[in-house]
Amino acid sequence: MVTCVNDAMFPETGKAVVRLLERLGVEVDFPAAQTCCAQPMVNTGYLDEAVPVVRTFVEAFDGYDAVVTPSGSCAGSARHQHAIVARRSGDPALAAAVERTAPRTYELSEFLVDVLGVVDVGAYFPHTVTYHPTCHSLRMLGVGDRPRRLLEAVRGLRLVELPGAAECCGFGGTFAVKNSDTSIAMGADKARHVRGTGAEVLVAGDNSCLVHVGGVLSRQQAGVRVVHLAEVLASTEEDAADEPPQTSPATAVGRAPLQGERTP
Amino acid sequence: MPAFPAAARVALADTQLRHNLAHATRTIRDKRAAVVGEVAQWEALRLAGAAVKESALLDLDRHLEQLEERLTAAGATVHWARDAEEACAVVAAVARAHGVDEVVKVKSMATAEIGLNEALAAEGIAAWETDLAELIVQLGGDLPSHILVPAIHRNRAEIREIFRREMAAAGRPAPDDLTDEPAVLAAAARAHLREKFLRAKVGVSGANFAVAESGTLVVVESEGNGRMCLTLPEVLVSVVGIEKVVPTWEALDPLLRLLPRSSTGERMNPYTSTWSGVTPGDGPQEVHVVLLDAGRTRALADEVGRQALRCIRCSACLNVCPVYERTGGHAYGSVYPGPIGAILNPLMKGVGQAGPEGAQTDSLPYASSLCGACFEVCPVRIDIPSVLVDLRAQVVDAHRGDRGVKGEAVAMRAAAWSFSDARRLAWAERASGVAGRVLTRLGRTTLPGGRRAAGRLPGPGAAWTGARDLPAPPRESFRAWWARTRPTQEDDR
Ligand code: SF4
Numbered sequence: 001m002v003t004c005v006n007d008a009m010f011p012e013t014g015k016a017v018v019r020l021l022e023r024l025g026v027e028v029d030f031p032a033a034q035t036c037c038a039q040p041m042v043n044t045g046y047l048d049e050a051v052p053v054v055r056t057f058v059e060a061f062d063g064y065d066a067v068v069t070p071s072g073s074c075a076g077s078a079r080h081q082h083a084i085v086a087r088r089s090g091d092p093a094l095a096a097a098v099e100r101t102a103p104r105t106y107e108l109s110e111f112l113v114d115v116l117g118v119v120d121v122g123a124y125f126p127h128t129v130t131y132h133p134t135c136h137s138l139r140m141l142g143v144g145d146r147p148r149r150l151l152e153a154v155r156g157l158r159l160v161e162l163p164g165a166a167e168c169c170g171f172g173g174t175f176a177v178k179n180s181d182t183s184i185a186m187g188a189d190k191a192r193h194v195r196g197t198g199a200e201v202l203v204a205g206d207n208s209c210l211v212h213v214g215g216v217l218s219r220q221q222a223g224v225r226v227v228h229l230a231e232v233l234a235s236t237e238e239d240a241a242d243e244p245p246q247t248s249p250a251t252a253v254g255r256a257p258l259q260g261e262r263t264p
Numbered sequence: 265m266p267a268f269p270a271a272a273r274v275a276l277a278d279t280q281l282r283h284n285l286a287h288a289t290r291t292i293r294d295k296r297a298a299v300v301g302e303v304a305q306w307e308a309l310r311l312a313g314a315a316v317k318e319s320a321l322l323d324l325d326r327h328l329e330q331l332e333e334r335l336t337a338a339g340a341t342v343h344w345a346r347d348a349e350e351a352c353a354v355v356a357a358v359a360r361a362h363g364v365d366e367v368v369k370v371k372s373m374a375t376a377e378i379g380l381n382e383a384l385a386a387e388g389i390a391a392w393e394t395d396l397a398e399l400i401v402q403l404g405g406d407l408p409s410h411i412l413v414p415a416i417h418r419n420r421a422e423i424r425e426i427f428r429r430e431m432a433a434a435g436r437p438a439p440d441d442l443t444d445e446p447a448v449l450a451a452a453a454r455a456h457l458r459e460k461f462l463r464a465k466v467g468v469s470g471a472n473f474a475v476a477e478s479g480t481l482v483v484v485e486s487e488g489n490g491r492m493c494l495t496l497p498e499v500l501v502s503v504v505g506i507e508k509v510v511p512t513w514e515a516l517d518p519l520l521r522l523l524p525r526s527s528t529g530e531r532m533n534p535y536t537s538t539w540s541g542v543t544p545g546d547g548p549q550e551v552h553v554v555l556l557d558a559g560r561t562r563a564l565a566d567e568v569g570r571q572a573l574r575c576i577r578c579s580a581c582l583n584v585c586p587v588y589e590r591t592g593g594h595a596y597g598s599v600y601p602g603p604i605g606a607i608l609n610p611l612m613k614g615v616g617q618a619g620p621e622g623a624q625t626d627s628l629p630y631a632s633s634l635c636g637a638c639f640e641v642c643p644v645r646i647d648i649p650s651v652l653v654d655l656r657a658q659v660v661d662a663h664r665g666d667r668g669v670k671g672e673a674v675a676m677r678a679a680a681w682s683f684s685d686a687r688r689l690a691w692a693e694r695a696s697g698v699a700g701r702v703l704t705r706l707g708r709t710t711l712p713g714g715r716r717a718a719g720r721l722p723g724p725g726a727a728w729t730g731a732r733d734l735p736a737p738p739r740e741s742f743r744a745w746w747a748r749t750r751p752t753q754e755d756d757r
Contacts, residue, residue, distance in 0.1 A: 004683065007742040008693045009735065014742035030746045036683040041676055043634060045656030049680035056684050081653075139636035168586045172633025174672075179631060180727040181273045185282075185590045186633070187732065215732030218711050225712040 001061065001069040001105070003207075004036035010207045016234035017070050017108060020123075023234075024116055033060040037069075039077035042085060044174045051089045054082050058097035066115060067105040070230040071206050072137025078105040080140060107137055108230055109146040109205060119153050125235045126156030130199035132190070132213070134206040135168050147205055147229055154232060156240075160197045164189075171212035187216040195222050205229045265597035266620075267627035272591040281417050285592050288416045289583045295529025296580060296641070303525070312518040314645040317574035320510045321564065327476040327509045328555065334479025338541025340551040345503075347558050348378035354554050355380060355468060355501050359389050362499055364465050366390040369398075370493035371483050372470030373577060374503045374556055376408065376599040380468070391468065392434065394457050394489045396450065403430035409593030409601060411579035412527055417592050420444040431456055457489060467497035467548065472523070472576070473516055474509045480540040481553065482516070484523055484533045491537045500539070500548035505556050507564075507573040519576055522643035526578035559612025568654040569611040574644040575604050581638035581648060587631055596631070597624050603638035606631050607651045615655060616662020626662075629655035686743075693741040711735055 002014035014030075021028045038053035057078070061067045069075050079102050086095040112118055131151060137143045151159050170176070170186025177183075190213050194202050202217070204210050207228055214226035265271065275281055300306055320327060332342045345351035355375075359367055367384065369375065369391050381391040381402075393402040400415040401408050404426045408414030415423070427438040427449065436456045442448060469490065471481040481502055483490045494500060510516050524533040542551050563573055582588045582602030593601030600608045606628045613625050629652045638648040663670070682688040711717050717733040728734055740748075 002742045004689070007689075008696055009737055011738055011740060011742035011745055015745065030743070030750075032743060032747070033686045035686050035689045036679075038683070041680055043653060043656070044672070044676060045629075045653070045658075045660035046673075046676040046680070047657045047660075049676050052684035053680055056686070060686075084653075135633070135635035135637075139640055166637075168633050168635035168637065170586065170633060172635070175630065175633045177727045179269050179272060179587070180730065181269065181276050182587055182590055182631075183633070184731045185276055186586050211735065212732065214711065215717075215728075215734055218717060218733040219731060223712055227713075 001034055001037070001057075001067050001074065002030065003069055003071045003074045005208055005211075006070060009211070010228065013070050013207055013228040013230050016228070016230040017068065020121060020230060020234040021068065024112075024118060024121060026116070029064070031060045031064075035060075037074040037077040037082075038085060039074060039081065040173060042077065042081045047085060047088045050085045051094075054085045054098065055089075055094055057082070058094065058101050061101050061105075062097055065104070066111060067101060068108060068111045069105065070108045070228060071208070072107045072134050072141050072143060073206050073208060075105050075107040075110070076136040076140035078102050107141055107143055107205060108233075109137075109143050109150055110141065112150060112233075113146040119149050121150065121153070121233050123154040123233045123235050124156050124237045124240060125154050125232045126240055127201045128158045128160060128199045129201045129203050129232070130160050130162040130194060130197045131165070132162060132169060132194075132202060132204040132209065133165055134204050134209045137205050138166060143205075150229070150233060151203065154235075157232070160199050162197055162199075163193045165193075169209045169213045171209045173208070176212055183212070184216065187212050191216040191220060191222065194224055195220075200225060201232075202226045203229055203232055265624050267624050268591075268595055268597075268631040269627065271595035271597065272587075272631070275591045275595050280419075281592055282590060284417055284419050285589055288413060289589050292413070292529055292579075293583045296526060296583065299525045299529050299531055302531070309518055309522060310643055310645050313522045313576075313643055314574060316510060316515045316518055317576075317644050318571070320515065321507065321570065321573055323511070324506065324509065324564065327511050328506060330476040330511075331474055331479055331509055332555070334476070335541055335553055336479075338479055340479075340541040340553050343552060343554045345554050345556045345558070351378050351503055351554050351556050351558070352380050352383035354552065355503065356384060356387050356389065358499060358501050358550075358552055359384065359466050360387065362465055364389065366392060366460075366464060367466040367468050368392050368394050368460050368464040368493050368497065369468040370394045370470075370490045371472075371485060372468065372503055373411065373599050374470050374505050375468060378503070378556070378558060380503070392460050392464075394460065394493055395485075396453050396487055396489070399453060399457065400426060403427065403434060405430075407594055408599060410582060411577050411600070411602075411604075412582075413579075417594075420446065420449065423449055427452055435459055457492075461489075461492045461496045464497050466499045466501065467493045469494055469500065469502045471502055471504045471508055473519065474504055475511075475513055475516060476509055477512045478540060480538050483535075483537045484520070485535045485537070486528060486530070486533055488535050491535055494537055494539060495547045498548055499550040499552075501552040501554065502539075503554045503556055505558075506560050507575075519644075523576055523578055526576075526580040526641070526643040559614075562614060563608070563611035566611055569607060569651050571646050572604065572607050572611055572648075572651060574646055575608065576644060577604075578643055580641040580643065581646075584637040584641050585632075586635060586637070587633065591631075596628065603632065603648045603652075604646070607646075607648055607655060610655050610659075611651075615659045626659045629653075629659060690741070690743055693737075693743065696737040697739050697741065697744075 006013045038050040041050035082098040086098045169190040170183040210226040217224045343354045384391045393399050397415040410416040424444040431438040436459045438452050472484045473482040524530045585603050588602040596605040598609045634649045682692045716736050
């Protein structure tokens, strides 16, 4: 599942997942009937509205071996919230379909490490990176250190520790708008920690968190780029060579290689 | 009390407050993490604590009757209070019967919840807080902002000022050479309070637990002021929420082990006091126990929310909450702030009520980013995020029949409409791609990495773009790309 946010706003992340999985020998399909995991409705309290969306989800994905999504939040929604919505609908067929799809829905790092059994996905990403474990992948799914292990195996990548990494960035779906002052205060603290690491790139497994922290960083003109985990893992040496100059943060912020950094 | 977002805005603007809060919560958080880490079977202990409270709640009626029977047999008088008004009336009647114009109080969030101090003041009776932090809050003319550390929002210099300014009017004045050293401040408070303890005829307390099998109330504390308050006055009135009851001493065991580590980050609390009625010649010779409902049975009837009544008021969830850390407790408009307050208040008061108070209650389930840190630390495993989401649904459902359609409801219905059918979504994405091209021209910012950002948006979008850039929508959605590059796999949609 590409997720509604990625589909409409971050197609590069979806393309990266396809590239990465195909490189690893997985047969990938994008059932065009898919839309959204219904989390925006559920988390805002619109359970009735969520029913047809969950129905669309299970109909689109019923029958596949695995549903892989580049979002801890959406995977968490499928695994933990769809059953609540199905119960609300009072439709036993929907509940049964949810029971079939929910356990087969994986966040990307879970699928790579647990199902495919790979840690080194053959990626190359020559940048200093810091990693933010998003709340839902951390606490709702419990992905643990899988994303870090995947990142550590990427050639050229230097991973620096993010202070207070486990703290929420302040996105929280509609929270970012309903309580925008608090959300921004949280995002500003996260951005401060990110800047303090000296990393050029902030990586996370959820574009919604990244668009929030990235939005704060960009407003601060911090010169830090935000990149989805899938895009880092899909990168290869050819990509690095092809990279147009304006997308190279090293050029953008005029940064000299850090000491101890592995260079190509 | 304004709704949460507005109240939070005030707190967020107070940089001293934010500094005090961040410092204090971090200190307690780290202490807690260290002592919890020492317990090898912490997870098993949490499960045991949750199970004990859960089963106690399921048989609440039976346990309460047993508690009443045992307390009465031991010489205490048991009162049942349906709401705040009834509870306050009982305490006032006891004070009046003894002709006092002041009472000393300790360890009672329940009395703060029911507004006892104000009710007594209306009868000309002064109620003096004797927990050190509560004393600071009371003298400062302030409200508590934390369960465990009610004066968490004050620093030492502020406390010294409050003592110097206010102590004289309340009893023994602060010494002239008062500094802001913690030991000096504590000594001043001790001298001030000791006079009150020795003078007061009536004491008022709460309880952390009530053991049904023996009819015993239990207070867990660090300072020892509670023990003074429980033993020195001639008359004791204890106001206890009905959810505090556990069936047996054995059931109490995991809770007494979970509480201090989760709360103060101590392996064991310095004082645990218990009382079971009247002992001739020792301690209070007249004991009253007020069993308080005030919305607890309403919460009990809520299938998902019921678990909130397991809460042992350790405050661990407050100390890890990123929202609480930035807004403080006052923004929640209740003695129960933070994540637990965000669910407990709506559960006890009920959501969907008209007027500003109803709007305040309805705003609380949304005062969370649903990050889940509260659930992770809760010693009795209250799944606060799930209860928050369930309460949000209750808020939405309660307002479905309202006149005048809210923008949010319209937006959610519209989103659900396009998310229910991929063709509609594809159409919306094409429109957003067009909008994106326009926005890209209007926006002047380029995000690191080369993507253009949308400019500042009008209307509801302004809540986002006021302090954050937003990337402009891409020209081509993922689904359009997939259909273009893999036409063979495109189905007939
Ligand atoms: S909800 Fe849990 S963590 Fe929060 S105060 Fe109650 S017992 Fe403690």
